[in-house]
Amino acid sequence: GVVVPESNCDVLIVGAGPAGMMMAAWMARCGINARIIDKRGTKIFNGQADGLQCRSLEIFDSFGFADRAWKESNHMLEMCMWNPGLDGVIRRSDRLPDTIPGISRFTQIVLHQGRIERFFLDHLKKYSKIEVERGVLPESLEIDTSKVEDNFAYPITVKLRHLTDEEATPEQSKASKVEDGLFRSNLAADDTDDLIRKSRGKEGTAEIVRAKYMVGCDGAHSWTRRQLGFEMEGEATDYIWGVLDIIPITDFPDIRMRCAIHSAESGSMMVIPRENKLVRLYIQLTEITPDATGRADRSKITPETILKAAQKIISPYKISYEYCDWWTAYQIGQRVGTQFDAHTRVFLAGDAVHTHSPKAGQGMNVSMQDAYNLGWKIGLVVKGIVQRSVLKTYQSERRRVAQDLIEFDHRFSRLFSGRPAKDVMDESGVSMAEFKEAFVKGNMFASGLSVDYGASMLVAKQGSSAEQGDGTDVSTAHNSLTGKQVVGKQELSTNIKLGMRMPSFKVLNQSDARPWHLQELLKSDSRFRIILFAGNVTSATQKTRIKNFCVKLDAQGSFLRRFTPASCPIDSVIEILTLHSAKRCDVEILRDFPELLHPFDKQVGWDYNKIYVDDESYHEGDNHAYENYGVDKERGCVVVLRPDQYVGYIGDFEDVEDLETYFDGVLVKATKS
Ligand code: FAD
Structure with missing residues (x-):
């Protein structure tokens, strides 16, 4: 038979999205022998997550590349709220500073995920030999629990599969000519098991890696999480969101501001101005609902259906486009993982342990910040500088943040998605004053700066x-x-x-x-x-x-x-x-x-x-x-x-x-x- 090559590495990172890249950045800076793999054949080029919080920029700056994001991005200074007046026609009701003045030396910005991944890749190159290995995915995971407390042991055994280019590059949706994100979206069934099955039995495509630590940054469908048998807890309802990145042709006056628009009867939408004249529209697609299996029919979703929904919401103003850069739709539940690690040897970070709506632009930020919390701890434990027990603080510090995030998202979702109240007697409607208040309160949270870690061996404060x-x-x-x-x-x-x-x-x-x-x-x-x-x-x-x-x-x-x-x-x-x-x-x-x-x-x-x-x-x-x-x-x-x-x-x-x-x-x- 074929000899399957075997090797050791200190840290194996599964998934090269924002969480995985942040983890790799720490490994590079700590000088750790780490590998990072991703089942996809290419990095993301456009679309997907875009908002960067103040805290994420502070973190980028501490690595030395915030200036690149700062220069290339669109800066968001003002947030405008649009609601129906007494006549039912939308009008601007409020202007607020997008970032609370004085809380950080950075303001919130938007830049697409592909650029952010680029900065990380360049950073890895500058500080290490770590390279993202694409078209590679794990097929099995074993943890030798008798060795988990031994600092010198490699208790984790993972079998990896190397895919062909074809396998690693799934087809795009045929519904439109514009590049879309549907194939990465969770509206598409997860293909991990398929990929493993198809490539099994092929010669020379497998290898065995023994690792000291492993971090599953493999997104909402997390294979790693499934291997560990960990559950996600939370809301059963799944919202479906349409996302359109266009250069808009419109008479809407605030198209270069971040806007929350609540129409009287046609739903609501977020407007996010972006780099290169682009504007992103986020629209909750209320007419498309998940079927009995919990999945929505994605063939019904096209850029045209998303645009139509937007046109209704923004009426009497007009909006259309000649150029669409990217579009997608995805489905989100609000869920948090019950456990963030197994034996403080295998960890989960990012969407693998929490999912929520895109409205507050938190997804990528919180995911990166999970890995930012965990990376130095693993790095310094591997180097023998900090005690292994420090790794327990990952779950105690980050699970709380994830729970706060879900709670925030939950509250905000209801206020965002609800029909605006006609007057104080309209109990089924949402009060726009309440929405504004929630936004103002939520803004501190959304900056990423309100994170307050509890008492632990790392934080000498009162509390148990x-x-x-x-x-x-x-x-x-x-x-x-x-x-x-x-x-x-x-x-x-x-x-x-x-x-x-x-x-x-x-x-x-x-x-x-x-x-x-x-x-x-x-x-x-x-x-x-x-x-x-x-x-x-x-x-x-x-x-x-x-x-x-x-x-x-x-x-x-x-x-x-x-x-x-x-x-x-x-x-x-x-x-x-x-x-x-x-x-x-x-x-x-x-x-x-x-x-x-x-x-x-x-x-x-x-x-x-x-x-x-x-x-x-x-x-x-x-x-x-x-x-x-x-x-x-x-x-x-x-x-x-x-x-x-x-x-x-x-x-x-x-x-x-x-x-x-x-x-x-x-x-x-x-x-x-
Ligand atoms: P991901 O970015 O999902 O990265 C996971 C990586 O792991 C992927 O590269 C994947 O290929 C890889 N992977 C998965 N399984 C395996 C496996 N078994 N083996 C190897 N590799 C694997 N958030 C926002 O804030 N704003 C948005 O506009 C927005 N739009 C989105 C649009 C889409 C289509 C999707 C899917 C998500 C969007 N999000 C958005 C959410 C945001 O992208 C995520 O919160 C963020 O990317 C999470 O980062 P992550 O690193 O945890 O996971």
Whole structure:
């Protein structure tokens, strides 16, 4: 018979959509031996998901490619609401800022998924040898449960199939000449089992991979999820959405604004202005309903039927097109997976564990952010830097976000899809005031910035694992040897919230006076960070406090030394960044700061990129960072950020023992090398 080749890899990623690509990006940055496979023969070229939240852009920036998305995308500044007046004719009732002003240095933008996948592919090329292997899919999965707690074992065995080009490229719908997304849509039956069956028995198409970890980013039909036997919980009703990407010819005045249009009797629609003169229309297709098997007849859906529905909603205004870029229809239920991992060895991320409607543009964002939460954890566990138990926080942190998302979507769906109320007596109608209020409230959620992770070994705050709401056992921050617990002092930095992402304000580099947004310094390079708010470093008392802090961290056997491999620079596991509040011109780096805060290297001298000041800049004003962060300008504080920029711990200079306890609960003591 044929010899089936066998090999090992540390992390196997199944699916190269937004979630899989984000996972691969972390693997590249952590330097992990990873593989990423996708059953499809090509990447996406146009269409599909498009909205990018502020938080997704912040994450892209931490990898170094937000600028590409920012330049190419359409920026969304205003949201307009259109509802029927007393005469039943639609009119603009409200204008709102699309992104809540001041919450991020980015606003929401739209750019199609194909471009976003391109940025990730380029990133992988720059930082690693990882390439997406297309036309490859898994055929079987086994987990050796006797080995799951062994850090050096490869407990996962997966048999992979390599498809021919033909098999990996399914035919497009014949209903129209324009490229459509129907074949990727869940209105098409999933073809995974078919593909496996057809290629079975062909010579030279199989291989066996043994992996330490596996992540199923294989979308709503997730094969990985099915192998694990995990269920999705949630709403039984499935909405069907039509999507049309066109260059519109119209007299509708707000066609370059994001709009929610509620017609009196013909349903509702979202207008999303996009790059290259395109506009996307999202329309709930109320006339097409799923049959007894739960699937809708997709042959009834064409660009023409979607356009007709749009024309009715937008009347008396006219809309048509000469150019259609892409179109699709898809069916969505609102569901969350009951379990996000098996034995903290095989994980699910993205649509594989949650599905919901496209209205708030969350799909791609939440999916990428799942992988952003998980990637560094797996990467650092494989490298032996963080403890394996950290992987439990993936489910406790992300399942809650998925549940919040479904709840939000549920509320918003009802308000979006309902017929507008004629007056206060019209009880079956939806109040447009309520819709507006829900939108305004939902906008914070939709920015991705309201995510607030609960207490765990990674987040030293008050609260128990019971509050995670799903019974996951994630112990609070504690020393794994002594069991001592630690709770950070939230009152020391009132606007840097334990469990939330680090907000950003402008600060100046002490050495060259250049302004930076603080977040720009927080690269996704898998390091933890201590932000030392050094306070007024010209005061003698404060100088002593800083010195004492640094002496403790620099001492032989200190946690910083214990957790950094002896052969590596002192900032390779935990980087210390300093932000002081004295006048820039009254301070000298070499005179006023201990060496630990600007380490010396024999080859390249002092590090000038570690010390920053909250002071006025020459060209960009004064951002008052201390005030905005809610930190005392005289005394400062110590803030710990996880590699994903979420706040893990806050304390005083004198609380080094707590700081040590925090890291004791997370990191693995480096073996002498
Ligand atoms: P996906 O993007 O679905 O990626 C999964 C990947 O896994 C695919 O590349 C697939 O080929 C691969 N795969 C699947 N099974 C296997 C297997 N067995 N083996 C190997 N590979 C496999 N969201 C929005 O926010 N706005 C939109 O306009 C929008 N439009 C959409 C249109 C369509 C047609 C679809 C299907 C979804 C749309 N969504 C939209 C949802 C959004 O695309 C998803 O939420 C997002 O892509 C989820 O990312 P993901 O990586 O989890 O999954």
